[in-house]
Amino acid sequence: MALERAQETAEGIAFERAYGLPRALRDGCFLLEIPPEIDLTPGIELSRQFYRPLQDGPEETRPYRGFRDLEGIYFDREHFQTEHLLIDGPARRQHFPPDVMAMTDRMHGLAVHVLRTVLTHLGVPGHLWPTLTGNAVEGGGIQWFAANHYRPERAQLGCAPHKDTGFVTVLYIEQEGLEVRVDGGWTPIEPVPGYFVVNFGAAFELLTRRLATPVQAILHRVQHCTPSGDADRFSFAAFVNPPADGLLYQVHADGAAAAARSSKEFLREFNEKTWSDQYEDFGISGATA
Numbered sequence: 001m002a003l004e005r006a007q008e009t010a011e012g013i014a015f016e017r018a019y020g021l022p023r024a025l026r027d028g029c030f031l032l033e034i035p036p037e038i039d040l041t042p043g044i045e046l047s048r049q050f051y052r053p054l055q056d057g058p059e060e061t062r063p064y065r066g067f068r069d070l071e072g073i074y075f076d077r078e079h080f081q082t083e084h085l086l087i088d089g090p091a092r093r094q095h096f097p098p099d100v101m102a103m104t105d106r107m108h109g110l111a112v113h114v115l116r117t118v119l120t121h122l123g124v125p126g127h128l129w130p131t132l133t134g135n136a137v138e139g140g141g142i143q144w145f146a147a148n149h150y151r152p153e154r155a156q157l158g159c160a161p162h163k164d165t166g167f168v169t170v171l172y173i174e175q176e177g178l179e180v181r182v183d184g185g186w187t188p189i190e191p192v193p194g195y196f197v198v199n200f201g202a203a204f205e206l207l208t209r210r211l212a213t214p215v216q217a218i219l220h221r222v223q224h225c226t227p228s229g230d231a232d233r234f235s236f237a238a239f240v241n242p243p244a245d246g247l248l249y250q251v252h253a254d255g256a257a258a259a260a261r262s263s264k265e266f267l268r269e270f271n272e273k274t275w276s277d278q279y280e281d282f283g284i285s286g287a288t289a
Protein backbone atom coordinates (compact mmCIF):
# COMPACT_ATOMS: atom_id res chain seq x y z
CA MET A 1 0.00 0.00 0.00
CA ALA A 2 1.43 3.41 -0.97
CA LEU A 3 1.16 5.65 2.07
CA GLU A 4 1.22 9.44 2.11
CA ARG A 5 4.58 10.95 3.08
CA ALA A 6 5.24 13.91 5.34
CA GLN A 7 8.04 15.66 7.16
CA GLU A 8 8.38 17.75 10.27
CA THR A 9 8.61 21.52 9.83
CA ALA A 10 8.88 24.38 12.32
CA GLU A 11 5.07 24.78 12.21
CA GLY A 12 3.99 21.17 12.36
CA ILE A 13 3.88 18.34 9.86
CA ALA A 14 3.88 19.04 6.12
CA PHE A 15 2.66 16.45 3.60
CA GLU A 16 4.39 16.00 0.25
CA ARG A 17 1.20 15.96 -1.77
CA ALA A 18 -1.84 18.21 -1.77
CA TYR A 19 -4.60 16.39 0.15
CA GLY A 20 -1.92 14.21 1.76
CA LEU A 21 -3.25 14.90 5.23
CA PRO A 22 -6.94 14.09 4.56
CA ARG A 23 -5.80 10.94 2.77
CA ALA A 24 -3.63 9.96 5.72
CA LEU A 25 -6.62 10.42 8.06
CA ARG A 26 -8.63 8.08 5.86
CA ASP A 27 -5.80 5.54 5.55
CA GLY A 28 -5.24 5.60 9.31
CA CYS A 29 -1.48 5.80 8.82
CA PHE A 30 1.27 7.59 6.87
CA LEU A 31 5.06 7.77 6.52
CA LEU A 32 6.93 10.48 8.42
CA GLU A 33 10.50 11.30 7.47
CA ILE A 34 12.90 10.55 10.32
CA PRO A 35 14.48 13.92 11.23
CA PRO A 36 18.20 13.55 10.51
CA GLU A 37 19.34 14.51 14.01
CA ILE A 38 17.46 11.66 15.76
CA ASP A 39 19.85 8.88 16.69
CA LEU A 40 17.90 5.60 16.52
CA THR A 41 20.83 3.34 17.45
CA PRO A 42 19.89 3.29 21.15
CA GLY A 43 16.36 2.08 20.28
CA ILE A 44 17.72 -0.59 17.93
CA GLU A 45 20.20 -1.76 20.56
CA LEU A 46 17.50 -1.86 23.24
CA SER A 47 15.12 -3.82 21.00
CA ARG A 48 17.84 -6.41 20.33
CA GLN A 49 18.92 -6.73 23.93
CA PHE A 50 16.12 -6.01 26.43
CA TYR A 51 15.04 -9.63 26.82
CA ARG A 52 18.57 -10.98 27.38
CA PRO A 53 20.04 -11.49 30.86
CA LEU A 54 22.45 -8.78 32.09
CA GLN A 55 25.55 -10.92 31.77
CA ASP A 56 24.65 -12.20 28.27
CA GLY A 57 26.82 -9.89 26.14
CA PRO A 58 29.57 -7.27 26.12
CA GLU A 59 29.86 -4.79 28.99
CA GLU A 60 29.12 -1.72 26.83
CA THR A 61 25.63 -3.01 25.91
CA ARG A 62 24.71 -3.99 29.49
CA PRO A 63 22.40 -0.95 30.07
CA TYR A 64 20.08 -2.29 27.34
CA ARG A 65 19.65 -5.75 28.90
CA GLY A 66 18.04 -7.32 31.94
CA PHE A 67 14.47 -6.02 31.52
CA ARG A 68 12.79 -9.43 31.66
CA ASP A 69 12.34 -9.38 35.42
CA LEU A 70 10.68 -5.96 35.52
CA GLU A 71 7.09 -6.77 36.32
CA GLY A 72 4.58 -4.39 34.74
CA ILE A 73 7.14 -3.34 32.11
CA TYR A 74 8.13 -6.62 30.41
CA PHE A 75 5.31 -8.65 28.80
CA ASP A 76 5.48 -12.17 27.41
CA ARG A 77 2.48 -12.47 25.08
CA GLU A 78 1.84 -16.18 25.35
CA HIS A 79 -0.33 -16.47 22.22
CA PHE A 80 2.01 -14.51 19.92
CA GLN A 81 5.65 -14.26 18.91
CA THR A 82 6.02 -10.86 20.49
CA GLU A 83 7.60 -10.15 23.85
CA HIS A 84 7.81 -6.47 24.64
CA LEU A 85 8.54 -3.64 26.97
CA LEU A 86 5.64 -1.25 27.54
CA ILE A 87 6.87 1.57 29.67
CA ASP A 88 5.59 5.03 30.60
CA GLY A 89 7.58 8.24 31.11
CA PRO A 90 8.28 7.99 34.87
CA ALA A 91 9.43 4.34 34.57
CA ARG A 92 11.64 5.22 31.58
CA ARG A 93 13.44 7.84 33.64
CA GLN A 94 14.07 5.18 36.27
CA HIS A 95 15.18 2.34 34.00
CA PHE A 96 16.44 3.65 30.63
CA PRO A 97 19.94 4.87 29.78
CA PRO A 98 20.17 8.59 28.78
CA ASP A 99 20.65 7.90 25.05
CA VAL A 100 17.39 5.87 24.88
CA MET A 101 15.61 8.65 26.83
CA ALA A 102 16.79 11.29 24.36
CA MET A 103 15.49 9.19 21.47
CA THR A 104 12.09 8.44 23.05
CA ASP A 105 11.61 12.12 24.05
CA ARG A 106 12.20 13.14 20.44
CA MET A 107 9.81 10.47 19.09
CA HIS A 108 7.09 11.57 21.54
CA GLY A 109 7.70 15.19 20.51
CA LEU A 110 7.05 14.17 16.90
CA ALA A 111 3.85 12.35 17.87
CA VAL A 112 2.57 15.43 19.74
CA HIS A 113 3.41 17.50 16.66
CA VAL A 114 1.26 15.18 14.54
CA LEU A 115 -1.60 15.35 17.06
CA ARG A 116 -1.57 19.17 17.04
CA THR A 117 -1.33 19.35 13.24
CA VAL A 118 -4.36 17.07 12.81
CA LEU A 119 -6.47 18.92 15.43
CA THR A 120 -5.69 22.18 13.63
CA HIS A 121 -6.61 20.67 10.26
CA LEU A 122 -9.92 19.38 11.65
CA GLY A 123 -10.79 22.82 13.00
CA VAL A 124 -11.09 21.66 16.63
CA PRO A 125 -11.01 24.89 18.70
CA GLY A 126 -7.64 25.27 20.47
CA HIS A 127 -9.14 26.04 23.89
CA LEU A 128 -10.71 22.54 23.91
CA TRP A 129 -7.50 20.64 23.16
CA PRO A 130 -6.28 20.20 26.75
CA THR A 131 -9.63 18.74 27.94
CA LEU A 132 -10.29 16.63 24.86
CA THR A 133 -6.84 15.02 24.93
CA GLY A 134 -6.27 14.85 28.70
CA ASN A 135 -3.51 17.38 28.02
CA ALA A 136 -1.68 15.04 25.63
CA VAL A 137 -1.26 18.10 23.37
CA GLU A 138 1.11 19.56 25.98
CA GLY A 139 3.07 16.39 26.73
CA GLY A 140 0.57 15.22 29.39
CA GLY A 141 -1.55 12.08 29.30
CA ILE A 142 0.56 8.93 29.04
CA GLN A 143 3.53 8.69 26.73
CA TRP A 144 4.05 4.96 26.36
CA PHE A 145 7.09 3.48 24.68
CA ALA A 146 7.23 -0.08 23.33
CA ALA A 147 10.18 -2.22 22.24
CA ASN A 148 9.06 -5.42 20.47
CA HIS A 149 11.00 -8.64 19.86
CA TYR A 150 9.44 -11.32 17.66
CA ARG A 151 10.63 -14.71 18.92
CA PRO A 152 11.58 -16.80 15.88
CA GLU A 153 11.17 -20.14 17.66
CA ARG A 154 7.42 -19.58 18.13
CA ALA A 155 5.05 -20.94 15.47
CA GLN A 156 2.51 -18.18 16.09
CA LEU A 157 1.27 -14.90 14.64
CA GLY A 158 3.80 -12.10 15.34
CA CYS A 159 1.37 -9.73 17.00
CA ALA A 160 -2.40 -9.72 17.52
CA PRO A 161 -4.66 -7.64 15.27
CA HIS A 162 -5.25 -4.40 17.16
CA LYS A 163 -5.78 -0.68 16.94
CA ASP A 164 -3.35 1.33 19.04
CA THR A 165 -5.29 2.69 21.99
CA GLY A 166 -4.26 6.35 22.05
CA PHE A 167 -4.08 9.29 19.67
CA VAL A 168 -0.86 8.95 17.67
CA THR A 169 1.88 6.29 17.35
CA VAL A 170 5.32 6.83 15.83
CA LEU A 171 6.68 3.41 14.89
CA TYR A 172 10.14 2.34 13.72
CA ILE A 173 10.39 -0.84 11.61
CA GLU A 174 13.09 -2.17 9.33
CA GLN A 175 11.78 -5.66 8.56
CA GLU A 176 8.64 -6.83 6.80
CA GLY A 177 5.68 -8.31 8.66
CA LEU A 178 3.40 -5.37 9.50
CA GLU A 179 -0.02 -5.61 7.86
CA VAL A 180 -3.03 -3.32 7.87
CA ARG A 181 -6.68 -4.17 7.38
CA VAL A 182 -7.99 -2.71 4.14
CA ASP A 183 -11.30 -3.68 2.51
CA GLY A 184 -11.59 -6.89 4.47
CA GLY A 185 -8.06 -8.14 3.64
CA TRP A 186 -4.56 -7.77 5.11
CA THR A 187 -2.19 -5.48 3.18
CA PRO A 188 1.55 -5.38 3.92
CA ILE A 189 3.24 -2.15 4.98
CA GLU A 190 6.78 -2.30 3.67
CA PRO A 191 9.43 -0.59 5.77
CA VAL A 192 10.75 2.50 3.96
CA PRO A 193 14.31 3.47 4.97
CA GLY A 194 14.41 6.95 6.49
CA TYR A 195 10.74 6.96 7.51
CA PHE A 196 8.69 6.21 10.60
CA VAL A 197 5.21 4.73 10.20
CA VAL A 198 2.65 6.91 11.98
CA ASN A 199 -0.63 5.27 13.10
CA PHE A 200 -3.75 6.90 14.43
CA GLY A 201 -5.25 5.21 17.48
CA ALA A 202 -8.67 4.39 18.89
CA ALA A 203 -8.93 7.43 21.20
CA PHE A 204 -8.41 9.71 18.19
CA GLU A 205 -11.01 7.78 16.17
CA LEU A 206 -13.52 8.13 18.99
CA LEU A 207 -12.73 11.83 19.48
CA THR A 208 -13.33 12.69 15.81
CA ARG A 209 -16.10 10.22 14.94
CA ARG A 210 -18.80 12.92 14.62
CA LEU A 211 -16.73 15.23 12.41
CA ALA A 212 -17.06 15.45 8.62
CA THR A 213 -13.58 13.96 8.12
CA PRO A 214 -12.98 11.61 11.05
CA VAL A 215 -9.61 10.05 11.81
CA GLN A 216 -9.48 6.33 11.10
CA ALA A 217 -7.63 4.22 13.64
CA ILE A 218 -5.88 1.59 11.59
CA LEU A 219 -6.36 -2.06 12.49
CA HIS A 220 -2.97 -3.78 12.16
CA ARG A 221 -1.14 -6.98 13.02
CA VAL A 222 2.27 -8.54 12.52
CA GLN A 223 2.58 -11.71 10.45
CA HIS A 224 4.56 -14.68 11.66
CA CYS A 225 8.18 -13.50 11.36
CA THR A 226 11.21 -15.50 10.36
CA PRO A 227 14.56 -13.88 11.12
CA SER A 228 16.39 -12.22 8.22
CA GLY A 229 19.98 -13.45 8.37
CA ASP A 230 20.79 -13.76 12.04
CA ALA A 231 18.58 -10.80 13.09
CA ASP A 232 15.20 -11.46 14.72
CA ARG A 233 12.43 -9.02 13.82
CA PHE A 234 12.15 -6.06 16.16
CA SER A 235 10.33 -2.72 16.23
CA PHE A 236 9.88 0.16 18.63
CA ALA A 237 7.23 2.81 19.03
CA ALA A 238 6.28 5.98 20.89
CA PHE A 239 2.59 6.36 21.77
CA VAL A 240 0.79 9.55 22.80
CA ASN A 241 -2.25 8.49 24.83
CA PRO A 242 -4.88 10.09 27.05
CA PRO A 243 -4.52 9.58 30.82
CA ALA A 244 -5.65 6.11 31.92
CA ASP A 245 -7.88 7.34 34.76
CA GLY A 246 -9.86 9.96 32.86
CA LEU A 247 -12.53 10.14 30.21
CA LEU A 248 -12.43 9.77 26.46
CA TYR A 249 -14.15 12.58 24.59
CA GLN A 250 -16.02 13.15 21.38
CA VAL A 251 -16.18 16.50 19.59
CA HIS A 252 -18.97 17.66 17.28
CA ALA A 253 -18.77 19.84 14.18
CA ASP A 254 -20.33 22.78 16.07
CA GLY A 255 -17.48 22.62 18.62
CA ALA A 256 -19.55 20.95 21.35
CA ALA A 257 -17.62 18.29 23.22
CA ALA A 258 -18.86 15.49 25.46
CA ALA A 259 -17.35 12.64 27.44
CA ALA A 260 -17.90 9.39 25.52
CA ARG A 261 -16.64 6.70 27.91
CA SER A 262 -14.14 6.01 30.67
CA SER A 263 -10.56 5.19 29.70
CA LYS A 264 -10.46 2.35 32.22
CA GLU A 265 -13.40 0.48 30.75
CA PHE A 266 -12.08 1.03 27.24
CA LEU A 267 -8.57 -0.26 28.09
CA ARG A 268 -9.80 -3.34 29.92
CA GLU A 269 -11.95 -4.26 26.92
CA PHE A 270 -8.97 -3.68 24.61
CA ASN A 271 -6.57 -5.84 26.65
CA GLU A 272 -9.04 -8.73 26.88
CA LYS A 273 -9.95 -8.63 23.21
CA THR A 274 -6.41 -8.20 21.88
CA TRP A 275 -4.14 -10.38 23.94
CA SER A 276 -6.38 -12.85 25.86
CA ASP A 277 -3.66 -13.32 28.50
CA GLN A 278 -3.01 -12.58 32.14
CA TYR A 279 -2.28 -8.86 31.71
CA GLU A 280 -5.87 -7.64 31.34
CA ASP A 281 -5.28 -4.71 33.73
CA PHE A 282 -2.29 -3.39 31.81
CA GLY A 283 -2.23 0.41 31.57
CA ILE A 284 -5.21 0.84 33.90
CA SER A 285 -4.23 3.07 36.78
CA GLY A 286 -5.25 1.94 40.24
CA ALA A 287 -5.60 -1.68 39.11
CA THR A 288 -3.15 -4.23 40.44
CA ALA A 289 -1.98 -6.24 37.45
Ligand SMILES: O=C(O)CCC(=O)C(=O)O
Pocket: 146, 148, 159, 164, 171, 173, 177, 178, 220, 222, 234, 235, 237
Ligand atom coordinates in the same frame (compact mmCIF):
# COMPACT_ATOMS: atom_id res chain seq x y z
O1 LIG B 1 6.16 -4.42 15.03
C1 LIG B 1 5.33 -3.82 14.34
O2 LIG B 1 5.48 -3.68 13.12
C2 LIG B 1 4.06 -3.25 14.95
C3 LIG B 1 4.08 -3.10 16.43
C4 LIG B 1 2.81 -2.54 16.96
O3 LIG B 1 1.79 -2.58 16.32
C5 LIG B 1 2.75 -1.91 18.30
O4 LIG B 1 3.77 -1.90 19.02
O5 LIG B 1 1.67 -1.40 18.66
Ligand SMILES: [Fe+2]
Pocket: 162, 163, 164, 220
Ligand atom coordinates in the same frame (compact mmCIF):
# COMPACT_ATOMS: atom_id res chain seq x y z
FE1 LIG C 1 0.26 -1.29 17.18
